[in-house]
Amino acid sequence: MSQDSDHPDDQGPAALGRVLVASNRGPVSFSQDEGGSLSARRGGGGLVSGLSAMAGSADLLWICAALSDDDRAAAQQAPDGRLDAAGHDTPAAVQMLDIAPDVYDQAYNGVANSTLWFIHHLLYDTPNQPRFGSEFARQWESYRSYNRAFAAALARGAEDRDGARVMVQDYHLALAPGMLAGLRPGIRIAHFSHTPWAPPDYYRMLPDDVGRELLEGMLGADHAGFHAQRWADAFLDCCADILGAEVDRAARQVSYRGHRCDVGVHALGVDAADLRQRAAQPDVERHVAALTEAANGCRLIVRIDRTELSKNIVRGLAAYRELLSAHPELHGRVVHLAFAYRSRQDLPQYREYTESVQRIARQIRDEFGTPGWDPLTLEVRDDYARSLAAYRLADVAVVNPIRDGMNLVAKEVPILSERGCALVLSREAGACAELGRHALVVNPYDVAATAHAMYEGLMMPQPERARRCAALAQAGGALPPQQWLADQLAALG
Ligand code: G6P
Numbered sequence: 001m002s003q004d005s006d007h008p009d010d011q012g013p014a015a016l017g018r019v020l021v022a023s024n025r026g027p028v029s030f031s032q033d034e035g036g037s038l039s040a041r042r043g044g045g046g047l048v049s050g051l052s053a054m055a056g057s058a059d060l061l062w063i064c065a066a067l068s069d070d071d072r073a074a075a076q077q078a079p080d081g082r083l084d085a086a087g088h089d090t091p092a093a094v095q096m097l098d099i100a101p102d103v104y105d106q107a108y109n110g111v112a113n114s115t116l117w118f119i120h121h122l123l124y125d126t127p128n129q130p131r132f133g134s135e136f137a138r139q140w141e142s143y144r145s146y147n148r149a150f151a152a153a154l155a156r157g158a159e160d161r162d163g164a165r166v167m168v169q170d171y172h173l174a175l176a177p178g179m180l181a182g183l184r185p186g187i188r189i190a191h192f193s194h195t196p197w198a199p200p201d202y203y204r205m206l207p208d209d210v211g212r213e214l215l216e217g218m219l220g221a222d223h224a225g226f227h228a229q230r231w232a233d234a235f236l237d238c239c240a241d242i243l244g245a246e247v248d249r250a251a252r253q254v255s256y257r258g259h260r261c262d263v264g265v266h267a268l269g270v271d272a273a274d275l276r277q278r279a280a281q282p283d284v285e286r287h288v289a290a291l292t293e294a295a296n297g298c299r300l301i302v303r304i305d306r307t308e309l310s311k312n313i314v315r316g317l318a319a320y321r322e323l324l325s326a327h328p329e330l331h332g333r334v335v336h337l338a339f340a341y342r343s344r345q346d347l348p349q350y351r352e353y354t355e356s357v358q359r360i361a362r363q364i365r366d367e368f369g370t371p372g373w374d375p376l377t378l379e380v381r382d383d384y385a386r387s388l389a390a391y392r393l394a395d396v397a398v399v400n401p402i403r404d405g406m407n408l409v410a411k412e413v414p415i416l417s418e419r420g421c422a423l424v425l426s427r428e429a430g431a432c433a434e435l436g437r438h439a440l441v442v443n444p445y446d447v448a449a450t451a452h453a454m455y456e457g458l459m460m461p462q463p464e465r466a467r468r469c470a471a472l473a474q475a476g477g478a479l480p481p482q483q484w485l486a487d488q489l490a491a492l493g
Pocket residue numbers: 024025170193194195343344405
């Protein structure tokens with residue numbers, strides 16, 4: 001829990017001092033209209049809402065990468081590369097780093113998303129992948145220089161600011177803490193992993209020097225945070241087994257080359273009041289009306305994911321097919337809303353996965369659909385208001401990732417559900433640690449068990465569903481982003 005003295009509400013402006021945040025994707029993105037002028041679009045997510053709550057009490061700077069040519073143009077136009085918060089509707093001043101496109105591509109697509117994401121989510125088809133050859137060596141060089149660019153910008157951002165605290169986000173930036181500590185000895189650094197962490201036997205697939213360098217980079221931080229105990233423990237195991245670092249498991253501390261890194265578990269939750277307010281807006285109401293009409297009285301099984309391989313959408317749809325095969329009495333009485341929004345489409349594996357999702361969805365509709373009943377609605381175009389409408393209407397929510405750092409959908413749906421939804425939840429999601437007691441917990445590889453859990457969710461008596469849903473909502477809102485962030489800052493001292 002946070003120390004009272006570090007809670008933003010308790011203090012006056014700038015009481016928290018200089019806080020620097022670093023992440024690959026920032027809180028704003030730019031696009032050029034036909035007339036050539038750039039317009040900003042604010043992003044969402046826990047970090048944005050957490051920092052918004054802190055904006056009055058800290059001197060904030062958020063350093064991120066320019067992700068597109070339009071972002072680069074905006075960064076080049078900004079005085080000393082910094083966009084002010086008020087002018088761009090962001091919770092912090094933003095500095096977008098204009099990293100050379102090929103370096104960025106190799107670091108983001110080559111190392112972060114095709115390698116580290118696969119390692120931490122256990123996604124490799126190991127008879128064939130990974131293969132670390134000379135192409136990977138080039139990508140790794142780019143990953144280093146991408147991290148160096150962040151470390152240098154953070155060092156500049158902390159200049160002349162005694163007591164500056166730095167919060168580095170995720171696997172894109174595993175080397176930055178060590179690099180920054182080298183540039184600015186004594187600066188307080190936290191790193192947070194939003195993903196799981198791989199167990200040593202799997203992590204060891206990385207080339208030995210790369211595996212070590214990543215851990216050493218992370219250990220440059222004073223605090224390494226994870227969403228769940230399992231991921232924190234796996235990190236400690238890697239530090240002990242691979243680096244031979246001194247690990248105190250009870251205290252969750254790693255000592256390495258004279259520096260100590262504390263490891264913390266901070267299970268990000270949802271700002272329930274804020275989410276409910278957003279879900280009551282007219283655009284969501286319109287979608288509620290449209291989805292209700294389309295459902296035509298059927299019960300709704302809902303899943304909403306980005307189309308990432310780790311989300312296990314194909315097995316989830318296969319489970320729905322098994323449900324329909326095993327229970328003909330449900331035909332015409334249930335509809336599956338599967339919203340699978342496109343993600344990372346520069347990578348061939350992601351494009352192929354999206355196609356697999358579309359293929360099995362077609363098969364289900366062809367096999368079971370009738371003129372009066374469409375058993376499945378698959379949407380691949382992101383629409384936040386429609387997602388919230390589906391949350392409100394869900395009878396059963398399915399969250400069945402192969403592995404997931406947290407999974408906020410599992411927390412959001414029960415908060416918004418108006419029908420007291422049942423939650424089918426993978427035991428491999430970080431969220432399972434908090435929600436498992438009230439969910440229908442499944443092994444994500446077990447399609448038959450997932451189908452059975454969907455059935456149980458549909459058949460659960462209403463009072464039990466309502467009771468479980470209320471408990472899920474309570475747990476999901478337990479650590480809202482502002483508190484989550486304040487706790488990490490407090491842990492930095
Ligand atoms: C997911 C993960 C985060 C990660 C993000 C990056 O949300 O949970 O750990 O930072 O993906 O997504 P992007 O679209 O920027 O590659």
